[in-house]
Amino acid sequence: MGQFVYTIAENVMNGLASYAYQEICLAWGVTDELNKLKDTFSSIKLVILDAEEKQRKELRLSQWLGKLKDVCYDVDDMLNDFAFKELQMQMLILRGRGSIKEQVRIFFSGWNPVVFNFKMGHRIKEIRERLDVIAIEKSQFPLVERAGDWQSQSVPTERETHSFVQAYDVIGREDDKKQIIIHILNLTLKEKSRDVQENVSVISITGLGGIGKTTLVKLVYNDHRVVKHFDMRMWVCVSDHFDNKRLVREIVASATNQNCGDQESFDRVQKKLQSALKDKQFLLVLDDVWDKGQIGVTTAKWIDLKALLNVGANGSKVIVTTRSESVASIMDSVCVHQLRGLPHESCMSLFIKRAFDRKGEEQRYPHLMEIAHGIAKKCEGVPLAVTTMGSLLCLKREKHFWSEVRDNDIWRLPQGNDDILPALKLSYDALSSYLKPCFAICSLFPKDYVFRSRFSVVVDGTRLHSIL
Ligand SMILES: Nc1ncnc2c1ncn2[C@@H]1O[C@H](COP(=O)(O)OP(=O)(O)OP(=O)(O)O)[C@@H](O)[C@H]1O
Ligand SMILES: [Mg+2]
Incomplete structure (x- = not known):
């Protein structure tokens, strides 16, 4: 329910902040209202990434994100309506405002700027009230503000690509x-x-x-x-x-x-x-x-x-x-x-291989190796989990990232047969917000589907260019 809210909210924020909308709002005399909306929105947006990660454990949080997502869609619709009406008005101006008969018809219809303004005023008020409730409810959850994705803060992307194409070696077995x-x-x-x-x-x-x-x-x-x-x-x-x-x-x-x-x-x-x-x-x-x-x-x-x-x-x-x-x-x-899980030593070798670029590099980080043992143990011998964790941390050398992964609550969740591996969920959470929908869109394709060419899709109104 609350998936990708961050991406959707970001699009809405970009819309509210765009020059074109600022101009439109000025023309319709609703700038103040929309600015207030924007302020409330940006304070809520700061905690969305954290909320998306925590919603799995807290149903109320998932419902809260669902409500927020609905409001985002309504704001988006409203902005589109503004843009559409603006276009209609410009057409009228271009046509010299039409005949007297036409102007009378327009005056008594929904096209009438006064009527439209009145209706929009109500609409903005209704959205603002809903958003205010959401902002108040936010304080019920212990959410941490995050300005962006922790992965995108310090990682040079070209290195990340390099680590994922490392030669693959089978360990143990x-x-x-x-x-x-x-x-x-x-x-x-x-x-x-x-x-x-x-x-x-x-x-x-x-x-x-x-x-x-x-x-x-x-x-x-x-x-x-x-x-x-x-x-x-x-x-x-x-x-x-x-x-x-x-x-x-x-x-x-x-x-x-x-x-x-x-x-x-x-x-x-x-x-x-x-x-x-x-x-x-x-x-x-x-x-x-x-x-x-x-x-x-x-x-x-x-x-x-x-x-x-x-x-x-x-x-x-x-x-x-x-x-x-x-x-x-x-x-x-x-x-x-x-087939049983890999023994701990094999998990460690695999983890080290994935987490460090050069052979022996791990010896420079004894404080990280201590944490690595804890992470490898939590993977319970599943090489896919170990590989994912190693790749996730391969460009991180800050101790707090590693401890955050090891001590994450997600490892404690009960595992059903069809549940996603905690390690995979963790690596999903660490994806940049714009990559999450790209990744999730792949779930729409059947298992083992062979992608033969680049393609682009539209999700929630967002064009996700060239996924592959
Ligand atoms: N012994 C190993 N050494 C190193 N990496 C391994 C080893 N076994 C598996 N892996 C890694 O784990 C990933 C998952 O392995 P694999 O696809 O063989 O699992 P699987 O049991 O066939 O899973 P599924 O049930 O989903 O088909 C592989 O892509 C590989 O990167
Ligand atoms: Mg398989």
């Missing part, structure tokens, strides 16, 4: 990798006791979001023993929709390096699949499988797909990554590898 490779290169007891007609078996990697399932499978997929062992390797990202028609097309594309034509029938595509896989020992990775109702994987869908894959040679393997244990059972896995 040697044992997990070894175990999975053993599973895929050898037949398990369960497989040996199976009907010989079952040529394909499934190994599932389960674990929390961001724990490193995909990263681990990439390590396995590219291991030289695995490359050598299989005649063919294919990688398909499944995501929410387990749609056999799409998956078969993508498996064919991955196997043959050629996309299937849009017009090709499913029957033709599945024949292509059969001829590509026939008698070949293959490894297929199905990354990020979900079982969300009918759109996710179901036993029936998996049986259908597995029947098509069964033309492969005996010993072919499917590796599935999923957050859900039930996906592993729906897909009749011969082995389920539950």
Whole structure:
């Protein structure tokens, strides 16, 4: 409800302060009223960033931000109405004020400047009263004034970009990798006791979001023993929709390096699949499988797909990554590898790698390293959280930033399965206010959506240029 209020309020403030509006307000004789509105607005605006961060814990704060957002929209509408009427007036002047008949009609209609002024006066008064109530309510919350974003205060943006393109190294996971490779290169007891007609078996990697399932499978997929062992390797990202028609097309594309034509029938595509896989020992990775109702994987869908894959040679393997244990059972896995969090030392190495540009640089900051241990612990072994925190602090060397992250209340929030990781929420809060809507607009796109070009969108009347 209270999302992006800061951005919206800033737009409204810019509108109120713009020269064009100052002129319009002067012409309509409402300058004093609008100046008072502007003053109240700017005193409230100082605490919006803090309120946006704290609203998660305090429902009343979220409602307060919602009310403020409504007022912002109303002010915006009002300014637009002013501008529109001004334009109408100028048109009238240009046309020499029209005939007497026309002027009489205008006098008795809503166009009449006197009537308009009266109506606007009421409107401004009503908005001001609502805003005054909001300003009084503000004092009920322990909000801290913030003039801008803490990230934009001291960070040279070009350095930030540099830190995000650092070469990526996987830390730890040697044992997990070894175990999975053993599973895929050898037949398990369960497989040996199976009907010989079952040529394909499934190994599932389960674990929390961001724990490193995909990263681990990439390590396995590219291991030289695995490359050598299989005649063919294919990688398909499944995501929410387990749609056999799409998956078969993508498996064919991955196997043959050629996309299937849009017009090709499913029957033709599945024949292509059969001829590509026939008698070949293959490894297929199905990354990020979900079982969300009918759109996710179901036993029936998996049986259908597995029947098509069964033309492969005996010993072919499917590796599935999923957050859900039930996906592993729906897909009749011969082995389920539950991926645990990284140990503390690995989290620390990863954090240091992300937080410091140069190797060994961390030794210059022993006071920060003490705090880093606390932050790494709070990430509970989730590399995505560790990476995010390291990147967040990579250009900050002031102790208070680091302590602020470690001691933030957000770590204490209870975590449900579908809740956002506290580390991600923290890094979102630290985004510049103009970047928050840019980031959030991406949530409108489906999971794993491939962005192919630059695009720009309009959110809350704000044009967000070239997001990618
Ligand atoms: N062992 C590791 N060493 C370094 N970084 C890692 C490691 N594992 C994961 N990461 C980092 O964490 C991020 C999340 O990892 P990954 O995408 O593999 O998680 P996941 O378990 O597949 O998550 P999801 O359930 O959302 O698919 C990666 O982009 C990578 O930057
Ligand atoms: Mg993944």
